[in-house]
Amino acid sequence: MYNLIGAGLIVIGAGIGLGQIGGKAMEGIARQPEATGKIQTAMIIIAALLEGLAFGALFLGK
Amino acid sequence: MIILTMKGVQQSFKFLALLVLVLFSGSIYANTSNENEGQVDTKKEVEDYILHHIQDSHDFSLFSYTNDEGERKHVGFPLPIVIWTSQGLVSFISSEFHHNDDGHVIVEKNGLKFAKIHGKIYELEANASSVNFDEEHHAVNAHKVLDFSITKSVVGVLLVGILMFFAFTSLAKQYKKKAIPTGFGRVLEPLVLYVRDEIARPNIGEKHYRKFTGYLLTVFFFIWVLNLLGLTPMGFNVTGQLAVTACLAIFTLIIYTVSGNKDYWTHILWMPGVPVLIRPVLAIIELAGALLIKPFSLLVRLFANISAGHIVVMSLIAIMFTLKESLGVAGATGLSLVLSFFITLIEVLVAFLQAYIFTMLSALFIGMAVAEHEHDHNTSGH
Numbered sequence: 001m002y003n004l005i006g007a008g009l010i011v012i013g014a015g016i017g018l019g020q021i022g023g024k025a026m027e028g029i030a031r032q033p034e035a036t037g038k039i040q041t042a043m044i045i046i047a048a049l050l051e052g053l054a055f056g057a058l059f060l061g062k
Numbered sequence: 063m064i065i066l067t068m069k070g071v072q073q074s075f076k077f078l079a080l081l082v083l084v085l086f087s088g089s090i091y092a093n094t095s096n097e098n099e100g101q102v103d104t105k106k107e108v109e110d111y112i113l114h115h116i117q118d119s120h121d122f123s124l125f126s127y128t129n130d131e132g133e134r135k136h137v138g139f140p141l142p143i144v145i146w147t148s149q150g151l152v153s154f155i156s157s158e159f160h161h162n163d164d165g166h167v168i169v170e171k172n173g174l175k176f177a178k179i180h181g182k183i184y185e186l187e188a189n190a191s192s193v194n195f196d197e198e199h200h201a202v203n204a205h206k207v208l209d210f211s212i213t214k215s216v217v218g219v220l221l222v223g224i225l226m227f228f229a230f231t232s233l234a235k236q237y238k239k240k241a242i243p244t245g246f247g248r249v250l251e252p253l254v255l256y257v258r259d260e261i262a263r264p265n266i267g268e269k270h271y272r273k274f275t276g277y278l279l280t281v282f283f284f285i286w287v288l289n290l291l292g293l294t295p296m297g298f299n300v301t302g303q304l305a306v307t308a309c310l311a312i313f314t315l316i317i318y319t320v321s322g323n324k325d326y327w328t329h330i331l332w333m334p335g336v337p338v339l340i341r342p343v344l345a346i347i348e349l350a351g352a353l354l355i356k357p358f359s360l361l362v363r364l365f366a367n368i369s370a371g372h373i374v375v376m377s378l379i380a381i382m383f384t385l386k387e388s389l390g391v392a393g394a395t396g397l398s399l400v401l402s403f404f405i406t407l408i409e410v411l412v413a414f415l416q417a418y419i420f421t422m423l424s425a426l427f428i429g430m431a432v433a434e435h436e437h438d439h440n441t442s443g444h
Contacts, residue, residue, distance in 0.1 A: 045426065048419040052359030055366040 006061045014054035021047050108380040115376060116369055117181050118215045118303055120156040124296065136161050141217065146208035147174055147185050156211075165193040165201065176207075183207055218300040222287050230283075257282050257421060265425035270432045274425070277317060281310060282421040289368060289413030293375075293406060301416075302368040304361070311361035314424040315353070322431035356427055360420060367416050371409045378402040 025043040029036050123138035140157035149172060158169045165177040165184065168191070175186040177193050184204035186193065194202050212220075233247040233254075243251055262271045262278050288300045300306055328334060330348040333341050381398040389397060 041422075044415075044419065045422060048363065048423060049359065051367075052363045055362045056359060059362050059366060 003061050007058055010054055010057045010061070014050060017050045017054075018047060021050065104383050108377075108384060112373055112376045112380070115297060116299055116302060116372060118213045118299075119181055120159070120178065120183075120211055120213055121161070122214055122217065122297075123161070126161075134161075141214065142212050143183065144210040144212065145176075145183055145185075146210065147172075149174060152176075165195075165204075168192065177201075177204060179204075183209055183211075214298065215300045215303050215306065218288060218291060218298040219306070222284060222291065222300075226280075226283055226287065253283075254279060261418075261421050261425050265422065266429040267433060269434070274317070274321075274428050277313070278421050278425055281313070281424060282417050285310070285364065285420055286414060286417035289417060290410070292368060292372065293409055293413065299368070299372055301364055302372055304365050307361040307364040308357075310364070310420070311357040314360060314427060315357040317424075318427045318431040319352070321428065323434070325433070325435050326431045360423060364416055364420055367412060371412055375402055375405055375409060378405055 021043055025039050028039045032039075120143055121138060121140045123136050125138075126134060126136040129135055140155050142153055143156050144151065144153045146152075152171050152174065154169065154171050159167050159178045163178055163180060165179040167177065168186070169176045175190070177184050177186060179193065179201060183206070184193065184201055185207045187203045187205075190203040193204050196202050229246065229250060233243055233250050236243040236247050242248075257279050258271075258275050261282075262275045266274055285301055288298070288306075291298045292301060330352055331345050333344045333348070336344065378401045379398055381401065382395050385394040385397065388394075
């Protein structure tokens, strides 16, 4: 029961984080469309790092 | 009554979505009311099937069915079991267990008795004739053995290894004769160039990237092809095995630890530009990051993404059975077909993305280890 609540909290946190990353990347691309490639690469790396953290927490909490 | 405008189409989509939602909420009630009288617990069976698929297994089962006499028939082929027991190496074919997985079938080899319990092979004690369990369902008179079997995942790894060997040696041979490859090489060349120019070169740097491109290419294609193999109906789940992803992460760990230059190690062990008292604290954090957290995040990300993808696809396929009563056979099959089709398309994207991310982060970590700093630490604080 408690680990389900924990999993929910992790997903909420990861969701907020991913939303921030994606949203800011969109803003950046909208301001500077010529930098799309660089922004996308950086976005994917940061999203992957965040994902690793979230999965790690889910995995440890299981 | 159908208005062929964009608005009309949008409205009918909304109506459809609402209909699906209503049907779904109705089905929950239908399921709870039917659960008591049904003789087969579909939900439990689906859960067992998905868990069985996620795990590695000692035989290659494609599908199974129950025939008219009520017998369970398995279609597939057995794989060799190689185990290290108390009396040395023992090998036999997994079909001797007759698809039994709860320890009831005992196989005798070299005077030793073996049983398979939840995918693990147990060796029975000398005088025991059957496996006894305690209250927590642990075997009391049997112990696990070292397992070197050619399991389903090992078959997958070998298959992809052989495939990649032939594909890439033939591609490499073509460059000796001509500058432009032909045939399947034309598909591989842009991918190889992509990994080299978009992943290795910008992340590792112009000076050192050539040395590591081979490893990055191998890892990229290995993970990508295995991910795609997992989407075929053959039931491979190789990159969803912790052992496989852990092994790949350890390769990356060894490579960036061994090739780390002096700058890298000074930044880890004795960070320049910060007060001396803080340096040991930073060293602990940096060491934990470099030796534990980086490989752990690499291995867990790949494992969790691929396993989650497989569970989602199989759960959506299972809608066919779980919603059969409330939607009818045609409705449930159609819904499951549409949903699993689209989620599989997303999984094709995820298969590439995870291979890309693993390669990209490996390149990034290697790049951190071999980067040469030109700035002066005495004047600029870090």
